[in-house]
Amino acid sequence: MKYGFFDDERKEYVITNPQTPFPWINYLGNKDFFSLISNTAGGYSFYKDAKFRRINRYRYNNVPMDNGGRYFYINDEGTVWSPGWKPVKTELDHYECRHGLSYTSIKGEKNDIEAEVVFFVPLNALCEVQKMKLTNKSSKTKKIKLFSLIEWCLWNAEDDQNNLQRNLSTGEVEIHGSTLYHKTEYKERRNHYAFYHVNAPIQGFDTDRESFIGLYNEFSHPDAVFTGKPKNSEAHGWSPIASHCLEVELQPGESKEYIFLLGYVENTEDKKWESKGVINKTKANRTIEQFNSSEKVNRALDKLATYWDNLLSNYSIHSGNDKLDRMVNIWNQYQCMVTFNMSRSASFFEVGIGRGMGFRDSNQDLIGFIHQIPERARERIIDIASTQFEDGGAYHQYQPLTKRGNNAVGGNFNDDPLWLILSTTAYIKETGDFSILEEIVPFDNDESRAKTHFEHLKASFYHVVNNLGPHQLPLIGRADWNDCLNLNCFSKDPNESFQTTENQTGGSAESIMIAGLFVVYGKDFVELCRRIGRKDEADNAQEHVDKMVKSIKKHGWDGEWFLRAYDSFGNKVGSKDNEEGKIFIESQGWCTMAGIGKNEGMCEKALNSVKKYLDCEYGIVLNHPAFTKYVIEYGEISTYPAGYKENAGIFCHNNPWVMIGETMIGRGDQAWEYFRKICPSYLEEISDLHKTEPYAYAQMIAGKDAFKPGEAKNSWLTGTAAWTYYVITQYILGVKPSYDGLEISPCIPKTWKSYTVSRKFRGAVYEISIDNSEGVNCGIKELTINGETMHKNVIPIQKAGTINKVNVKMG
Ligand code: BGC
Ligand code: NOJ
Secondary structure (H helix, E strand, O other): OOOEEEEOOOOEEEEOOOOOOOOOEEEEOOOOEEEEEEOOOEEEEEEOOOOOOEEEOOOOOOOOOOOOEOEEEEEEOOEEEOOOOOOOOOOOOEEEEEEEOOEEEEEEEEOOEEEEEEEEOOOOOOEEEEEEEEEEOOOOOEEEEEEEEEEEEEEOHHHHHHOHHHHOOOOEEEEEOOEEEEOOOOOOOOOEEEEEEEOOOOOEEEEEHHHHHOOOOOOOOOHHHHHOOOOOEOOEOOOEEEEEEEEEEEOOOOEEEEEEEEEEEEOOHHHOEEEOOEEOOHHHHHHHHHOOOHHHHHHHHHHHHHHHHHHHOOEEEEOOOHHHHHHHHHHHHHHHHHHHHHOOOEOOOOEOOOOOEEHHHHHHHHHHOOOOOHHHHHHHHHHHHOOEOOOOOEEEEEOOOOOOEEEEEEEOEOOOOHHHHHHHHHHHHHHOOHHHHHOEEEEOOEEEEEEEHHHHHHHHHHHHHOOEOOOOOEEOEOOOOOOOOOOOOOOOOOOOOOOOOOOOOOOOOEEHHHHHHHHHHHHHHHHHHHHOOOHHHHHHHHHHHHHHHHHHHHHOEOOOOEOOEEOOOOOEEOOOOOOOOOEEHHHHHHHHHOOOOOOOOHHHHHHHHHHHHHEEOOEEOOEEOOOOOOOOOOHHHHHOOOOEOOEOOEEHHHHHHHHHHHHHOOOHHHHHHHHHHHOHHHHHHHHHHHOOOOOOOEEEEOOOOOOOOOOEEEEOOOOHHHHHHHHHHHHHOOEEEEOOEEEEOOEOOOOOOEEEEEEEEOOEEEEEEEEOOOOOOEOEEEEEEOOEEOOOOEEEOOOOOOEEEEEEEEO
16 A cells, blocks of 8 residues: 655655654755654754754654654634644645655645645755745635644753753743744853744744643643633743744635744854843844745755755666666665764664764765765765774764764674775775875874874774684674674673673674675775785785685585674584574675685575575565574574564665675676565555655565564664665666776666666766667676777766766677
8 A cells, every 4th residue: 555656756755644654754954953854744853963952852652653843733713733634633634745855845734724834954054944835725714823833852862851850940941022942051051052933923922831732731732722822931941842823814815924943053152142141142043034035945945956956966867667766866865865964863763862873884874975975975984984993993883963982882893994994995986086095084083193094994904804713704793784693792681781791701703794894895905005006005905805715715604605603602603503593694795795705606506595595575584594582692683583673684784785796696687686675666555564664765674584574664774775775876787986987887687678877977977878688687798988989897087077978788
């Protein structure tokens, strides 16, 4: 069953039934000021950091689901309703939510009044704009009351929920005309406040939640709205809110527009006050001035559209297949921007207080983002590298506000360092900007311990070399990419966190996944060294890579597939000898990407085993058979019920690794089949099973052993976004940035006859036509650029500003 449809022309997903199987959300804001918004206007905003600068309050896992947001209420002569259906849930005569690129528009109609609200965060602004248009579609004059509502969070989202003995006494507001200010803690250590404004005179307001809603009422039934009378309440402690009340008279056929503005302001110490106890509103007024008319707001919306058109034009395809085109051209790229901005911090599954910017996560997210805004990618790479330690190890995450690493979700994940080589080399291949390697970057954010970025990459490489175990394979540390394979944890105590507990220090467990990863990015490191003339460095590194290949072949092969690990006792993990968890996806992905034993048929065998044991209707599961009992020496993985998350769930993030592996041995049909299975636009028809948005990837789809195979969870903030974008654009469609130019090497289904790719690369445009009339998976017979035949498949870098025609004949 579907709950809406794709409007490709407008780059929107249109939801026509508000009761989606899970809230289907969108993200507003591209830098600094962000909002999450569901299809019924639930969600919240924050400045930079969802934990430390939460602007409005949101209660996760609420009853009913998704309660709280930026709500509007209309009281039309006693009939009360909300344009987004929630929170009042009065049945609407018409409902439509359009999630677009960085904006959402929600339209509701009841008794001939139509209310349409467009929500967005303008470029370079610290506010969310809500443009409300009310239309009287009847033949009578209508007099209605319009109420707005947001509930303020007392800034630190974690403390806001925990420290009630203090917080219920600290809330402070200021009221000035149509602007309601939130200034809790501003008088002491904070230099920031928020405001909620409307560009029209108001009939009344409320800033105290209890007065507006009523202590025993719900969001769906606020006292003030139902009585039609704002209380003009002034919050002192308890729970500050902001609600405007407007009286609106509409003639038959008449429309009126109002601009609501939720803004954030920071002031320097000397400019905090206007007079004693009265906050300085200069910056707030400036923001209001910028967006106080429909014309100004429409212009900002146009700018946003142009911004996205530009970003998306860097890579676009025409394949004749709408489901594929809309993912590559719109939604997948969009999700890559979202994961770039959010890492794993704030979604409807990530509460915005537990996790910040992940070292491994953010490095990987970059491979789907670099082509969009390379300068921001560069800055991110340096931010991440600045949290690295001198030995190459890393904090597992940092807070976006402070950019400081922390150990809240553990440390010593021995895969972490290598992902920095991936992001940096991907950045240089896209931009040709080798100067990033010369950038002076601190270790552990300590400027006095800074070295060049190249030294950081070297430290990453040698972190693996310096941490080898008994089989000369990489020690796993706390865990590798699979956070739940905790081979040194040994936890018996339910009060211990699997992420931070390490009862077995100095453990000797080894990871074959890291081994494969090391070979892939080790080779990249070697190539990079050669390109910058560090021949000795390259030769030395190559020796370590060669040794690793040998160790994998000798100790990492199980006969039909690659082993996953050695546990702390030196026993095999992911072997035919195991009772459960005989085969794992990660090592098959990385060792085949690394081409280990390709000539001996190992890659093909391993991939055939993936197909045989791990593939299912909805994607490739992580391991097989699923664990059905707790294995203390494996940790969290065996705590999940079979078929979920890291225990034999379809953990979408890793499926592209196998797809890339398939392209390495030329199996385009298989790579595509795996791609299609987890691609959300292909799952739209089964939305009631799949549950999460048909326009965004989810982290996990329940696997074949689950109670409900095919049901997805944890949408949006997942490495799946970047990896699927990477595999489809670079390995399947086969247009790949490289140091010397654009490499063309498609690996597609035989049935695809032709497609075109438009790619902007280092300032030039490449219009690439691929002709596969011979019906092959891969191989190029003829390649011309601007009519000239090329004898290799790397198109040399063309002059910036030129438009170049590339014709490719496969065969
Ligand atoms: C989850 C992992 C996640 C980790 C984050 C675990 O419970 O299963 O997917 O990466 O928590 O800390
Ligand atoms: C989600 C985490 O964000 C990521 O870092 C990890 O690799 C996967 N879970 C797999 O456990």
